[in-house]
Amino acid sequence: MLFIIGGKEVALKSIGDLELRSGKILKDVKIAYHTYGKLNPSADNALIICHALTGDHYPGRFGKIKGWWDSLIGPGKVIDPGRYFIVCSNVLGGCYGTTGPSSIDPDTQAPYAMNFPVVEFADTVRGQVRLARQLGIKKIHAVLGGSMGGLQVLEWGMQEEIPVQKLIVMAASPKSSPFVIAFHEIQRQAIMLDPDWRGGEYYGREIPSAGLSVARMVANLSYRSEPSLTAKFGRKPAWRTGVAEDPYQSFEQRFDVQSYMNYQGDALVHRFDPNSYLYLTKAVDLFDISRGRKDLEEAMASLQGDLYCLSINTDLLFPPHEIVEMVRLRRKAGKPAEYYEMNSIHGHDAFLIEFPIIEPVVKEWLD
């Protein structure tokens, strides 16, 4: 179950066996990636971009694919391929080409499904480092990402194999709070509740689409905010074939926001593997940059690169106070750290929406 995006064949690199942080070995790992621009002769103009939970490795435009950060990436834009060698790869455990639960386990010749090992973003980034080496990169100007992407940025700061100059982290905390874990637990339970999930052994059959849809609805709510839904929908009724529904008359008739939630849930079903969803939300839950260190203070002191953090005032998942604390500890260690709190009604997803606010901030930080 490889989701081919926009009919394009995915560029893949084999990075060999990967010893995971759990001690398990993931054999013959492949990484799907895309690049924009060219590596300069001194091999030090690379930008690494890390995608969010259901994102892919096309942050900028590629043929018919618009790219999820298209407003930021492209000729003449803040992240200009004329200046930088931009690399984005699909995460470990994903479903867009990188080895994940839907990949064939070389030991059994069947998809891993739930036999896929638990992966952490430290593992993902170790794979990304190998990819960067294969691409000839010697030094990285900046690593950027929002949400799950931001967690990977922090792990890039923890590795020591390739020098990194700047870490640009958006809407991401130094560890996932129990509130994030609780949101994800519900999403996983919804997928596993679907009878089509079959313990993860659904490849070649019906996928657990209703469960994935409910999971996505839960996630979507955590990405938004009360003011954003109020501004967008209020209490307007839904429209079915040109006629306003009357939620006061029958159980089935809905408000517009209900129809929107279901639409958002269903839209993911056609482009994402439910088992990947389980493993990636788990990986977010496991994220704690202080793991294996004395505490968060020591971890923040150890990061390589200058730290730049952006938070969103209405973010339910990674609220500003967690990000402020990360910046405080970094500064306490005598290291530079910039901080910007964005005001937006859009909640967590503002890092994918509020480009007029983000653009000048990223420009200043990159230059």
Place this chain on the structure above:
Amino acid sequence: MLFIIGGKEVALKSIGDLELRSGKILKDVKIAYHTYGKLNPSADNALIICHALTGDHYPGRFGKIKGWWDSLIGPGKVIDPGRYFIVCSNVLGGCYGTTGPSSIDPDTQAPYAMNFPVVEFADTVRGQVRLARQLGIKKIHAVLGGSMGGLQVLEWGMQEEIPVQKLIVMAASPKSSPFVIAFHEIQRQAIMLDPDWRGGEYYGREIPSAGLSVARMVANLSYRSEPSLTAKFGRKPAWRTGVAEDPYQSFEQRFDVQSYMNYQGDALVHRFDPNSYLYLTKAVDLFDISRGRKDLEEAMASLQGDLYCLSINTDLLFPPHEIVEMVRLRRKAGKPAEYYEMNSIHGHDAFLIEFPIIEPVVKEWLD
């Protein structure tokens, strides 16, 4: 499927046929209720207490039942049965004795299931008014409730059959926002996703317990807050038979907050009817005190009784700004309105937790 609480037989009153706001007739409606204290000779010492979504009609202690507002209700407490005649009844559409989806439809002699009509809290309160008359009540000192209970309090202010002196509304808004509706939509989808739901026709068979459990988990998250889960669980692993789980080693092993969420979900399964859950969340979605009026300003001017509102600073569902607006419009109409914003890390559920804060506020408002 009548959930008998604490082995007690439920007191029921027949209130006859009820014409619903939708125009449909609900036949031979029964209301389950409980009273504390005695009606005085002038029949004007009544307090009506309205319960929340999965609550019952025992807010105070009754035999072995502790009561969900036990800290507030009882001899020598703020709500003293020695002084007041306290009445609480199970809502229309509920599963603790009042007519709901699990009741027998007199037309078919089978449970209503999803043939139960859509009910609104205006309907519920019309039933409560009939009950109050049957109990001989002539004047009501105060109506009190939190969350879904608070919505009923506002509907009590809209009826004109029995005079009400005070309306005490906690953690409830004058209309449900699309954020509340979205939260509920997910909960309903989770129940309906469970194959045991069978379109609501599960009476006498397995109930859709996994779906109800996921629904309850979603609800529980909306009732809490990031700081409350962080304070209670942090990133502690769960314990299974005395041994700490290691979430980093296998997919099944969990953090403590995951185990807590599942426990909370499963706990509801033994005491609530999934179809009632569908109809009551729908009723909350439908709630808009301005419905049938020009606007919220006119509605707030029309309420009978003095208005007292309590909000919670961390409430995700009914945030302070919505409650502040209601108070503002009430005052604009030249009517008295008191407002108290509670500081608590506990989120929406604080009205069931923070009794040392609530008690003096309710005392002042009642006296």
